Each structure stands twice: as C-alpha cells, then as structure tokens.
Amino acid sequence: AIDKANEVFAAPLKEKADIVVSVVKFPQDIDLYQAQKGIDNAKLALKKNGIMILVAKCRDGIGGKAFADLLGSCETPKAALDKIEQGYVLGYHKAAKMAEIGLWAQMWGVTDVAPDVISKLFITPFSDLQTAVDKALEEKGRNASVLFLMDGGLTVPLVRKAST
Numbered sequence: 661a662i663d664k665a666n667e668v669f670a671a672p673l674k675e676k677a678d679i680v681v682s683v684v685k686f687p688q689d690i691d692l693y694q695a696q697k698g699i700d701n702a703k704l705a706l707k708k709n710g711i712m713i714l715v716a717k718c719r720d721g722i723g724g725k726a727f728a729d730l731l732g733s734c735e736t737p738k739a740a741l742d743k744i745e746q747g748y749v750l751g752y753h754k755a756a757k758m759a760e761i762g763l764w765a766q767m768w769g770v771t772d773v774a775p776d777v778i779s780k781l782f783i784t785p786f787s788d789l790q791t792a793v794d795k796a797l798e799e800k801g802r803n804a805s806v807l808f809l810m811d812g813g814l815t816v817p818l819v820r821k822a823s824t
Contacts, residue, residue, distance in 0.1 A: 670818045671809070676707045678804035679796045681789070682812030684716035689813075691723030692716070692773060692781070696754045698812030703761050705807050705817035711766045711796045714812075715789055718771040722781070726751030731781040737762030740782075758782065768792050 684698035695716035702712045722728040726749045734740040740759035744752050761767060762782040769778055770792055775785035786792035797804060809815045 669814055670816050673705055673807070673817050673819045675805070676705055676819055677710065677807035678707055678800045679711045679713065679793070679806045680706045680809065681713045681715060681793065681806070682809045684714065684813040685811055686717075689716040689718060691720040692718050692771065692778070693722065693724030693727050693751070693754060695771075695813065696758060697814075698809070699761060699767065700757050701812050701814075701816055702809060703765070705809070705819065706765055707805075708764050711768060711800060712761065713786075713789070713792050713796065714767065714769045714771065714783070716769070716771050718773045721773055722777065724751045724754065727755045728781065730755045731758065732777075734759075737782055768796070 680702040682698040682702035684695040688694045688697055695714060695718060698716060699712060699714055702714070706712050730743060730749075730752055731740055734743060737759035740755060744756050758767070758781065767783045768786055769783040770786050770789050771778060773785070778785045786795070793806070807817075809817065
C-alpha cells in the first residue's frame with residue numbers, strides 16, 4: 661500500500677529548495693483550513709529558513725473557526741504552540757502544523773483572503789504570484805533554488821538520501 665501511495669502521490673527530489681511554491685487546486689482551495697494541506701506538503705521540500713508560497717483561491721475565507729481563532733490570537737508561532745499544549749480543541753492540529761513551520765521558515769500566500777486577516781495567521785499576503793516570487797528571489801538571491809508543486813494539496817515531496 662505504501663509503495664502504491666508513493667507511486668501515485670510522491671515526487672522524488674534530490675534536495676530541498678530555498679523557495680517552494682505550492683499551488684492548491686479545487687476543491688482543496690475552498691478555504692485556508694483545507695489548503696493547509698499544500699503548506700504541509702511544501703514543508704517537506706523546503707530548506708530551513710526558506711520561503712514557502714501558498715497559492716490557493718480560498719474563496720470561502722479561512723474556514724475552521726478554532727484553527728483561525730487560535731492562530732489569530734497569538735503573536736508568534738511559538739505562542740500558538742504553547743497555547744495548544746494547554747488544551748487541545750478540534751482544528752488545533754492544523755494550527756499546530758502551521759505554527760511549527762513558522763518557527764523555521766517564512767509562509768507567504770497568494771489567496772483571496774483579506775491581507776489583514778491572513779497576516780494574523782503568520783502568512784505574509786501577496787496580491788499575485790509574480791510579485792511573491794520576485795520578492796522571494798530578491799530575499800534569497802538570484803541563485804536560489806525554486807520548486808513548484810503544481811498540485812500541492814496532493815503531491816508529497818520525498819527527498820532521496822544520497823547513498824554512501
């Protein structure tokens with residue numbers, strides 16, 4: 661079963677990238693709660709201190725009230741993780757995954773979620789992908805490695821360890 665899942669969903673990589681663009685398609689792009697799958701998959705291909713750019717319509721906004729309330733009520737990803745440790749509520753698992761990534765990487769988003777709303781969830785908003793990619797390359801350098809996950813909600817990057 662694992663071999664079949666890897667055959668269908670996994671994308672082998674030689675190494676992680678400085679910038680990962682994760683495009684989440686319909687129906688997972690309905691809201692940020694569902695599109696978070698693209699963030700979770702992108703982290704597997706992202707170098708420490710890298711930039712992950714989520715591209716998802718999020719036509720229904722944030723979704724997942726507990727998820728949004730928790731992240732929106734905390735100043736930092738670490739504070740969100742600390743709050744989760746105090747008591748679990750359904751939806752906190754996705755908040756925890758996003759907060760964990762926020763400890764070691766930047767999360768940027770090209771979505772229809774209002775900038776003042778998404779920025780409270782540790783995601784830097786951008787109005788279009790070109791601007792986000794240009795800014796990421798400016799920050800990471802023109803020689804930065806860039807990876808596009810064209811179906812980020814389903815594609816699971818697997819970094820292959822070099823044989824010794």
